[in-house]
Amino acid sequence: MPDAAAAAQSVLPPRGTLLGFDFGLARIGVAAGELETGCASALTTLHDESNDARFAAIGRLVAEWRPVALVVGLPAHLDGSEHALGARCRRFANQLHGRFALPVFTVDERLSSVAAETELADAGLRGWRERKAVLDAAAARLILQSFLDATRHATS
Numbered sequence: 001m002p003d004a005a006a007a008a009q010s011v012l013p014p015r016g017t018l019l020g021f022d023f024g025l026a027r028i029g030v031a032a033g034e035l036e037t038g039c040a041s042a043l044t045t046l047h048d049e050s051n052d053a054r055f056a057a058i059g060r061l062v063a064e065w066r067p068v069a070l071v072v073g074l075p076a077h078l079d080g081s082e083h084a085l086g087a088r089c090r091r092f093a094n095q096l097h098g099r100f101a102l103p104v105f106t107v108d109e110r111l112s113s114v115a116a117e118t119e120l121a122d123a124g125l126r127g128w129r130e131r132k133a134v135l136d137a138a139a140a141r142l143i144l145q146s147f148l149d150a151t152r153h154a155t156s
Contacts, residue, residue, distance in 0.1 A: 012103070017066060019032055020140045020144025020147065041141060
């Protein structure tokens, strides 16, 4: 599986949609972004418990958005060492590639949930329940935006 911006240059077209994922055991945040504009937006959070239901929901999003590639956040500790969820995220990325035959890129997602939490609080979502409902999708947006930014910088 290609890793981030350097590999993206040779694989990605100049235009097209990307879907980004913030994988979690309980929820998966999803975002969409455009290569041409370099902007990502939060889409939804999948709450399905079974893998079949999760991949069915992702399949519907892939059919609707017709992405040219997928981006998955890969968690790491602040010192760069792998987070316990890292292997599960890589497995999820491999499954996405296998099921949808699209290029899948992984991106360092250190502190994306913390940044999303701050962003939502700054936007006026004060209560934990209010933020929790959109936190994973917001984190997916930040993951995808960092990929788009890195890809844009790699080509300039």
